[in-house]
Amino acid sequence: MLPTLLADFFTLVFPQTCLACSDTLARGETHICTLCRAQLPYTDYHKLAEKDNPLARRFWGKVPLHHALSYLRFLRHGRVQHLLHQLKYQGQREIGEVLGRWYGAELTQQGINQDFDLIIPVPLHRRKRAKRGFNQSDSFAEGLSSGLSVPWSATTLRRTEHTDSQTQKNRAQRWQNVATVFEVAEPEVIIGKRVLVVDDVLTTGATLEACVAVLLAAGCSQVSIATIACAEQ
Numbered sequence: 255m256l257p258t259l260l261a262d263f264f265t266l267v268f269p270q271t272c273l274a275c276s277d278t279l280a281r282g283e284t285h286i287c288t289l290c291r292a293q294l295p296y297t298d299y300h301k302l303a304e305k306d307n308p309l310a311r312r313f314w315g316k317v318p319l320h321h322a323l324s325y326l327r328f329l330r331h332g333r334v335q336h337l338l339h340q341l342k343y344q345g346q347r348e349i350g351e352v353l354g355r356w357y358g359a360e361l362t363q364q365g366i367n368q369d370f371d372l373i374i375p376v377p378l379h380r381r382k383r384a385k386r387g388f389n390q391s392d393s394f395a396e397g398l399s400s401g402l403s404v405p406w407s408a409t410t411l412r413r414t415e416h417t418d419s420q421t422q423k424n425r426a427q428r429w430q431n432v433a434t435v436f437e438v439a440e441p442e443v444i445i446g447k448r449v450l451v452v453d454d455v456l457t458t459g460a461t462l463e464a465c466v467a468v469l470l471a472a473g474c475s476q477v478s479i480a481t482i483a484c485a486e487q
């Protein structure tokens with residue numbers, strides 16, 4: 255009785271808000287309210303055949319992917335943009351973990367967890383990481399790892415140079431910018447392994463494409479990708 259009263263008191267004084275819509279959370283809700291959870295724009299790409307998966311099609315002729323997965327559709331000014339902003343700029347790293355756990359559990363229900371040996375987040379340059387305090391892709395990898403029961407490693411793939419901001423560049427320039435910046439630091443860890451590379455958001459796909467190419471060249475037997483959200487073209 256008392257702990258519940260105490261919890262209610264704290265909720266009254268310091269209300270927890272939904273990280274997607276900012277409404278006050280009800281008792282029993284954590285991070286994201288029930289309404290948002292029901293209404294988030296899920297892609298369900300994992301339920302589609304490869305030829306019908308628009309994300310998979312974007313990588314055709316570039317790099318071979320086993321699975322092309324994204325939990326949510328990125329829509330500007332909506333809940334997903336708000337979630338990603340909280341994750342990236344407000345230090346709400348639990349968002350990545352929670353969404354990773356939910357998505358991992360859903361993929362596991364479909365048996366897709368059987369297709370991965372290792373999860374690798376897209377690395378941030380260490381200076382950027384130091385500034386932000388964490389890598390938002392690590393938190394998604396950590397959540398997916400628990401939902402899929404597949405280990406993850408933040409040390410296998412490394413970013414070698416500091417890249418300029420991507421926002422002012424066109425696709426070709428972005429590709430040049432990222433093509434040389436990833437290297438496999440621990441090749442022995444990935445040789446012959448089926449790797450899932452994960453990132454928070456996919457816009458042009460150039461960053462993930464570069465990571466996939468580097469991982470395949472280093473000896474992975476197959477590579478898949480998963481993001482929290484992807485922008486449709």
Ligand SMILES: [Zn+2]
Binds near residue numbers: 273275276289
């Ligand atoms: Zn909400």
